[in-house]
Amino acid sequence: MAKELEVKVLNIDKESIEKQLIGIGASLISREEQINYLLDSKENKIQNEHDSYLRLREKKDLETGKVDYIFTLKENVARDGIRENIEINTKVENKNALLYILEVLGVHTISKGFKERISYKYNDIRFDIDTWDKDTYPYTYMEIEVEKEEDLNKAIKILNIDEKNISTKSIVELREDLGLND
Numbered sequence: 001m002a003k004e005l006e007v008k009v010l011n012i013d014k015e016s017i018e019k020q021l022i023g024i025g026a027s028l029i030s031r032e033e034q035i036n037y038l039l040d041s042k043e044n045k046i047q048n049e050h051d052s053y054l055r056l057r058e059k060k061d062l063e064t065g066k067v068d069y070i071f072t073l074k075e076n077v078a079r080d081g082i083r084e085n086i087e088i089n090t091k092v093e094n095k096n097a098l099l100y101i102l103e104v105l106g107v108h109t110i111s112k113g114f115k116e117r118i119s120y121k122y123n124d125i126r127f128d129i130d131t132w133d134k135d136t137y138p139y140t141y142m143e144i145e146v147e148k149e150e151d152l153n154k155a156i157k158i159l160n161i162d163e164k165n166i167s168t169k170s171i172v173e174l175r176e177d178l179g180l181n182d
Contacts, residue, residue, distance in 0.1 A: 026122035
């Protein structure tokens with residue numbers, strides 16, 4: 001169980017932000033393709049009653065071709081200028097078996113999205129540049145994930161990020177803002 005602090009930086013240009021990250025000495029961690037399954041009951045109990053979401057992520061490392069499945073419960077615990085979540089992850093061997101078990105328990109795939117993620121690390125700061133398929137979310141953004149809030153301030157300053165482009169919204173909320181939710 002890990003606590004994470006994160007924000008999204010909207011209105012970015014993927015190529016220029018990558019150049020900035022390389023310029024400050026950030027190290028490339030991975031380039032991957034993902035399929036993200038958002039899971040909930042028909043009544044959306046996980047989201048509505050627990051301010052949480054359940055996700056199955058299929059990720060393929062574009063360097064090695066290795067595929068992993070990660071099952072996650074993400075609980076939102078705070079949102080005062082920075083999104084604070086408790087994230088519980090477990091690796092899954094058989095994606096289809098898990099999805100079947102969840103269906104039997106009344107938990108269904110609410111949405112399925114495809115994403116390219118490019119990840120960099122600078123000191124204790126992780127930068128994920130996310131480009132979703134156009135139906136899921138049409139704009140590239142960058143997530144900044146830190147363990148300490150002062151590292152977030154450091155990242156914003158180093159990259160000269162305009163604070164009006166910083167969001168604590170989840171992908172579900174960003175989709176709602178664009179009228180994309182089902």
